[in-house]
Amino acid sequence: MTEYVTQPRWIVHLPTTLTGVDGARALAEALRDSLGHVSAIDFGETTLSEEDRQFVRTRVWCDSRLPGGARCTLPTDHPGELCAAGSGSP
Known part of the structure; x- marks a missing residue:
């Protein structure tokens, strides 16, 4: 079996x-x-x-996979059927 070594991803905290x-x-959203x-x-x-609670994070976008491989760009709290219908694509 071949092992694949992946490089760690880096996070930019802004x-x-x-x-x-x-x-x-x-x-x-503007960024x-x-x-x-x-x-x-x-x-x-x-x-x-929050600045002093960086371990508590709130997701901004749904990011679920859509048909065709795109990701949902709607807010995280949208109704789930929107992803299934594919209306969360850009």
Whole structure:
């Protein structure tokens, strides 16, 4: 059996001066909209956390697999049937 060695992925923690989750979510959406073309960034895995509670993370996007291999870009709390219908694609 051949073993595959994978390199660890690195996380960029980007602290902000925002004081609310809604503002942080809006910033994450703006970053995805403006930097979505950068293949080194996995926006589907974006999470938010309070500065002093970084171990408690809130997922921003659903990121479920859609037919054809794309990922759902709707918020995490959307009704599940939207993913099944494929309407979460960009």
